[in-house]
Amino acid sequence: MICYNKEDIEDLKNHEGEYYMPIALFDTMQYKLVRLEVKWAYVACLNVMLKSPSFDKDGKAFIKDDHPQMIEVLKDLAHKKVDQEKMSGYIQELEEQGLLERNGRDVYLKKICNVF
Numbered sequence: 001m002i003c004y005n006k007e008d009i010e011d012l013k014n015h016e017g018e019y020y021m022p023i024a025l026f027d028t029m030q031y032k033l034v035r036l037e038v039k040w041a042y043v044a045c046l047n048v049m050l051k052s053p054s055f056d057k058d059g060k061a062f063i064k065d066d067h068p069q070m071i072e073v074l075k076d077l078a079h080k081k082v083d084q085e086k087m088s089g090y091i092q093e094l095e096e097q098g099l100l101e102r103n104g105r106d107v108y109l110k111k112i113c114n115v116f
Contacts, residue, residue, distance in 0.1 A: 001101055003108040004046075004061045009053050012046075019047050019077065022112035031112075034097050037078060041090035042099055044074035046109055054106075062106040065091055 004012075012020055021043050025031050031039065048069045053061040063070070066084065074082045074090075091107065094100045099110045 001098065001108075002111045003101075004049065004111050006053075006055055006059045006061065008111065009050060009061050013050055019043060019073070020050060022046070025112050031097075034099070035093070038090050038093045038097065038099075040078045041070075041074055041087065042094055042109065042112075044070050044077055045091075045094075045100070045107060047073050049109065056106070060108055062103075062108045065102065065105050065107050 025034075025039050025042060045063060048067055049061055049063045051069070052063070052067075054063065055061055065088070071082050071084065071087050074087065091100065091102075095102060099112075101108050101110075
């Protein structure tokens with residue numbers, strides 16, 4: 001799995017708008033079977049990572065699986081009630097869909113890009 005790295009984070013920090021959303025996550029057949037709430041959870045995780053990333057020894061960006069800001073961003077994006085239990089479920093689904101991997105409490109997001 002190709003994860004976001006330090007250079008990717010720096011590039012994405014310059015996006016326009018309040019939140020960065022990888023269009024391919026919503027517009028390509030590759031992610032058609034991923035539930036909308038789970039896609040919003042990915043976007044929430046990514047935007048928290050853009051604001052306060054940590055980097056491992058290989059330069060890959062990650063966030064902690066219980067970062068409180070993820071819930072706040074997801075509430076704003078999805079316009080619905082979200083708590084830590086719900087967020088943990090979304091993270092589990094993201095992992096099952098191959099959109100993130102965990103190393104202990106560290107969450108690494110798969111880099112989303114158009115394949116065509």
